[in-house]
Amino acid sequence: MTESPGRVEAFSDGVFAIAITLLILEIKLPHVEHGLWAGLLALWPSYIAFLMSFFVILIMWVNHHELLRMVQRVNYPFLFANGFLLLTVTVVPFPTAVLAANLATPDAKAAVAFYCATFVAQALVWNLLFATMVRGGLLRADVTAETISNVRRTYYVGVLVYMLATALAFVRPALGLVLNASLWVVWIRLGYRSESSVSSLRSES
Amino acid sequence: MTESPGRVEAFSDGVFAIAITLLILEIKLPHVEHGLWAGLLALWPSYIAFLMSFFVILIMWVNHHELLRMVQRVNYPFLFANGFLLLTVTVVPFPTAVLAANLATPDAKAAVAFYCATFVAQALVWNLLFATMVRGGLLRADVTAETISNVRRTYYVGVLVYMLATALAFVRPALGLVLNASLWVVWIRLGYRSESSVSSLRSES
Amino acid sequence: MTESPGRVEAFSDGVFAIAITLLILEIKLPHVEHGLWAGLLALWPSYIAFLMSFFVILIMWVNHHELLRMVQRVNYPFLFANGFLLLTVTVVPFPTAVLAANLATPDAKAAVAFYCATFVAQALVWNLLFATMVRGGLLRADVTAETISNVRRTYYVGVLVYMLATALAFVRPALGLVLNASLWVVWIRLGYRSESSVSSLRSES
Amino acid sequence: MTESPGRVEAFSDGVFAIAITLLILEIKLPHVEHGLWAGLLALWPSYIAFLMSFFVILIMWVNHHELLRMVQRVNYPFLFANGFLLLTVTVVPFPTAVLAANLATPDAKAAVAFYCATFVAQALVWNLLFATMVRGGLLRADVTAETISNVRRTYYVGVLVYMLATALAFVRPALGLVLNASLWVVWIRLGYRSESSVSSLRSES
Numbered sequence: 001m002t003e004s005p006g007r008v009e010a011f012s013d014g015v016f017a018i019a020i021t022l023l024i025l026e027i028k029l030p031h032v033e034h035g036l037w038a039g040l041l042a043l044w045p046s047y048i049a050f051l052m053s054f055f056v057i058l059i060m061w062v063n064h065h066e067l068l069r070m071v072q073r074v075n076y077p078f079l080f081a082n083g084f085l086l087l088t089v090t091v092v093p094f095p096t097a098v099l100a101a102n103l104a105t106p107d108a109k110a111a112v113a114f115y116c117a118t119f120v121a122q123a124l125v126w127n128l129l130f131a132t133m134v135r136g137g138l139l140r141a142d143v144t145a146e147t148i149s150n151v152r153r154t155y156y157v158g159v160l161v162y163m164l165a166t167a168l169a170f171v172r173p174a175l176g177l178v179l180n181a182s183l184w185v186v187w188i189r190l191g192y193r194s195e196s197s198v199s200s201l202r203s204e205s
Numbered sequence: 206m207t208e209s210p211g212r213v214e215a216f217s218d219g220v221f222a223i224a225i226t227l228l229i230l231e232i233k234l235p236h237v238e239h240g241l242w243a244g245l246l247a248l249w250p251s252y253i254a255f256l257m258s259f260f261v262i263l264i265m266w267v268n269h270h271e272l273l274r275m276v277q278r279v280n281y282p283f284l285f286a287n288g289f290l291l292l293t294v295t296v297v298p299f300p301t302a303v304l305a306a307n308l309a310t311p312d313a314k315a316a317v318a319f320y321c322a323t324f325v326a327q328a329l330v331w332n333l334l335f336a337t338m339v340r341g342g343l344l345r346a347d348v349t350a351e352t353i354s355n356v357r358r359t360y361y362v363g364v365l366v367y368m369l370a371t372a373l374a375f376v377r378p379a380l381g382l383v384l385n386a387s388l389w390v391v392w393i394r395l396g397y398r399s400e401s402s403v404s405s406l407r408s409e410s
Numbered sequence: 411m412t413e414s415p416g417r418v419e420a421f422s423d424g425v426f427a428i429a430i431t432l433l434i435l436e437i438k439l440p441h442v443e444h445g446l447w448a449g450l451l452a453l454w455p456s457y458i459a460f461l462m463s464f465f466v467i468l469i470m471w472v473n474h475h476e477l478l479r480m481v482q483r484v485n486y487p488f489l490f491a492n493g494f495l496l497l498t499v500t501v502v503p504f505p506t507a508v509l510a511a512n513l514a515t516p517d518a519k520a521a522v523a524f525y526c527a528t529f530v531a532q533a534l535v536w537n538l539l540f541a542t543m544v545r546g547g548l549l550r551a552d553v554t555a556e557t558i559s560n561v562r563r564t565y566y567v568g569v570l571v572y573m574l575a576t577a578l579a580f581v582r583p584a585l586g587l588v589l590n591a592s593l594w595v596v597w598i599r600l601g602y603r604s605e606s607s608v609s610s611l612r613s614e615s
Numbered sequence: 616m617t618e619s620p621g622r623v624e625a626f627s628d629g630v631f632a633i634a635i636t637l638l639i640l641e642i643k644l645p646h647v648e649h650g651l652w653a654g655l656l657a658l659w660p661s662y663i664a665f666l667m668s669f670f671v672i673l674i675m676w677v678n679h680h681e682l683l684r685m686v687q688r689v690n691y692p693f694l695f696a697n698g699f700l701l702l703t704v705t706v707v708p709f710p711t712a713v714l715a716a717n718l719a720t721p722d723a724k725a726a727v728a729f730y731c732a733t734f735v736a737q738a739l740v741w742n743l744l745f746a747t748m749v750r751g752g753l754l755r756a757d758v759t760a761e762t763i764s765n766v767r768r769t770y771y772v773g774v775l776v777y778m779l780a781t782a783l784a785f786v787r788p789a790l791g792l793v794l795n796a797s798l799w800v801v802w803i804r805l806g807y808r809s810e811s812s813v814s815s816l817r818s819e820s
Contacts, residue, residue: 500635
């Protein structure tokens with residue numbers, strides 16, 4: 001299959017764009033019995049859940065973008081590995097809603113743990129997707145072994161940190177969320193690095 | 206009409222991407238009176254319904270992709286046959302929600318039968334779409350009679366198996382769902398085959 | 411402004427695709443106190459409303475497609491006239507939900523009249539959009555005066571028939587809906603004709 | 616990073632298209648105890664909120680379009696500044712729903728102030744995005760210093776006027792809304808001007 005990744009990219013972008021925009025539907029109307037401002041303030045768990053999921057999906061979109069730039073063609077296993085990744089993206093509004101509804105209740109620990117656990121699953125699928133790319137020989141010739149091992153290492157770390165965040169959530173839910181969010185920095189730095197390695201190779205060629 | 210299938214493809218991709226992402230809205234917030242974990246577990250019918258519909262739409266998207274690659278141009282009947290197909294795609298969240306709401310109730314048989322029946326309708330429309338392509342002379346010159354009869358046969362089988370799954374649902378709903386899901390393998394294999402025949406022809410030309 | 415209509419087309423396609431896919435969210439879960447099948451049957455007003463709106467949006471998408479093929483460039487007034495058209499497209503799920511909720515009630519007359527009236531507004535905006543195209547000199551050189559007057563006449567007829575359907579709804583709501591749906595044939599035939607005139611001109615050049 | 620803005624544009628367009636189409640979901644079914652027409656009339660706050668947000672998003676889409684036409688390449692800070700802008704776009708359905716639910720209640724002042732305040736945040740992010748473009752050297756060579764200072768000035772004015780509208784809302788909510796809407800004219804005129812300066816430069820080159 002000598003197909004270019006164009007249509008997969010367009011479809012994936014569509015799913016990312018829709019998932020990130022649907023998040024707002026999870027914020028319900030504020031109760032107004034104590035005034036609208038009090039009602040709006042009481043929605044703070046919804047705002048936290050919304051912002052966390054918005055930035056995760058945004059960063060994942062950027063990374064997906066970077067990853068597809070390393071690809072010169074796609075095959076069937078890639079289509080389905082990518083489909084699994086999109087599954088973990090479309091799912092995000094659900095744990096987000098669960099987090100928003102329970103963050104200010106005695107169920108906060110379970111809610112944060114569930115929220116973090118969905119990202120463990122997602123981090124595993126990023127590993128699967130990258131393995132499919134490497135094994136299928138889909139990478140461009142100018143992607144170095146160093147870039148590959150760099151990406152792979154970061155994806156392993158991602159799984160571990162999300163597992164740690166999940167475990168931490170059972171004890172200190174707030175810290176679990178903070179650890180979860182701290183991974184944004186890792187993903188952003190990954191993007192920078194893989195980008196610069198591709199760019200430098202490109203400018204050489 | 207000498208139009209290329211580009212814009213139909215983009216519009217269809219949009220509908221597939223939105224339908225697959227809207228599915229998550231059907232999973233409602235868990236009840237927490239027995240704790241959040243118990244509430245999350247009790248949502249198992251929603252997870253099954255979500256996963257089944259997610260993978261069906263994903264596979265249909267891949268197959269739609271393959272089908273449009275056989276096309277060299279589109280005409281008006283094709284636009285409307287494709288519109289009927291999109292109708293059966295946008296509809297999916299509704300039987301999915303019905304399935305999720307009733308799978309763990311005495312109405313499970315009816316719910317699974319209704320769910321499977323919507324795919325009978327969809328399989329009929331795939332046949333209609335392909336017939337429109339063949340009759341309208343829209344196929345590329347390098348699509349062999351063998352590929353055509355292969356696709357046609359698989360689409361006939363699809364209708365029959367979905368009808369069987371619908372009938373089975375009235376007796377053993379769980380088996381009906383399993384038979385329904387077993388068609389994924391058929392659709393994936395169809396994709397592989399039509400792809401390889403197109404590819405081999407392409408490399409010859 | 412020498413811009414090509416590409417990005418307007420992509421944005422409009424996105425809005426059409428989303429609006430047509432959101433329609434299904436208006437079909438609520440069936441009540442099951444008399445069994446699921448009875449509950450599914452009782453949703454017939456929702457199915458009628460869904461199907462009517464689905465086909466209208468589908469046909470409007472095809473026509474929008476045809477209309478933009480007549481355009482060689484876009485200007486600012488066109489962007490906003492097109493924005494008004496998209497307004498009348500994104501609005502459709504609301505009268506659809508109103509129709510579905512009231513078609514089997516004593517409010518059926520008002521519901522059908524309201525539903526038809528939104529299409530009067532939409533038909534007026536199609537006229538506005540086309541006038542913006544003609545006055546702004548946005549049409550391609552090969553679009554004949556005959557095609558222009560043909561499109562214009564059909565759009566006028568559209569306004570009149572939708573007004574008639576609205577009036578009829580106050581007396582016989584079912585007939586109002588049928589008249590409303592009968593316009594699909596007019597729009598489809600308009601598409602055929604404007605297409606063939608463009609095609610024939612293209613093959614000459 | 617020598618990437619063209621194509622994929623950012625496509626992703627942003629997707630988010631704009633979805634956000635603008637989701638707005639209609641905020642209009643709930645009318646109550647019919649006093650008849651459907653009375654119920655439809657009683658929804659006037661929803662119609663005002665819907666129309667205001669629809670036109671704001673439409674105009675922002677047009678402006679985003681214009682802004683990206685000034686860009687010759689994108690970098691990482693731009694991706695995230697643009698992400699912040701998309702955050703303020705996806706958020707719009709929430710203040711819209713709050714406005715619709717409270718405009719006809721004693722909480723109208725708070726609702727309008729909250730609605731206007733979200734656009735203060737958005738106007739700040741437009742400033743951030745433009746600063747990122749200028750500082751990163753992302754602008755095309757033919758964008759003049761005059762155009763830059765023109766855009767910058769308009770964005771400053773936007774922040775100030777939205778702040779004024781927010782303050783005004785605490786006293787006269789209706790006037791706050793009118794002032795908010797009056798900014799449409801400013802944004803539209805900005806679009807016209809930056810467009811004509813780009814066009815004139817283009818025709819010279």
